[in-house]
Amino acid sequence: MMRWIVLLCTLFLTLNAESFRVYTEYNPPFNYKNAEGKIEGSSVWLLQELFRKTGQTIVDGQINVVPWSRGYHEVLEHPRTVLFSAARTQEREALFAWVGPIGKLRIGVIAKKERHVNLQALRGHNLGKIGTVHDSGAEQLLLKEGFTLEDFDRFSNIDSQLRKLREDRLDAVAFSVDAMFYTLQATGYSLDAYEIVTLLRENDLYFAFHKDTDPALIERLNQTLKAIRP
Structure with a gap:
């Protein structure tokens, strides 16, 4: 049976x-x-x-x-x-x-502590100083906050954006906070040098x-x- x-x-x-x-x-x-x-x-x-x-x-x-x-x-x-x-x-x-x-998922913006980044000061200047990933949730949330695509440096993956952040070619990066910290630590960088500038949203x-x-x-x-x- x-x-x-x-x-x-x-x-x-x-x-x-x-x-x-x-x-x-x-x-x-x-x-x-x-x-x-x-x-x-x-x-x-x-x-x-x-x-x-x-x-x-x-x-x-x-x-x-x-x-x-x-x-x-x-x-x-x-x-x-x-x-x-x-x-x-x-x-x-x-x-x-x-x-x-x-x-x-915690979506947020991180930056180097030593830069003392004010996120709102980067809005509307079309400087492309915030690293993002194309069509990501972080982009959508920042656009709702009044940012424009011209405020972003857009790329297809987060690794490239974090490298630019480490080299001071970007002021901040917006993505999954946990993924960004994981990647920084995995590539040998001290997390003590970075901070969450703002937490945009927590999502399931x-x-x-x-x-x-x-x-x-x-x-x-x-x-x-x-x-x-x-």
Whole structure:
């Protein structure tokens, strides 16, 4: 009898399985590449476990680590795609189908302590002195505060912006606070030299699926996630 139950469960998962193209970025400790080039992190484990339990698969078995802007637009435009870890904001609410929460993100602005940066003094001067990542939550929040794209030095990844900050080519950088401090420490720099100028927002993080993903599947993924991460 038990054998038949197992076979029926396997058949159910197979019939309801979909294959997703998966995108992520460098955002430790949630998702990042280790020294051997392997993708890992708490969100990576959660997605793999979630897909295993619900019978979903990843195209080619590969999680694509790409610049945030590319992954963001791929999932906006193409069905059967998912992006993580994404902050669920009011501006993005209708753009994706959401599974989560899977963690908490602190979005903020950091600078060198010795520079005594006043963030508001950088607003509206079009100097491009605030390092950002294209289409990131930090950019969206700063734009709502009255900053313009001309106030930003925009790039595809946070590593380049932090290098410019260390070299005094930028006054400040806006991104995930934890990812920035993790990266600075991992590259041998003392965190004592840096400070949080302002904390823009704390957001729950989610898996962001293409908005036309079957609602029944999204509900099943959310219920399964609750069992994995009570």
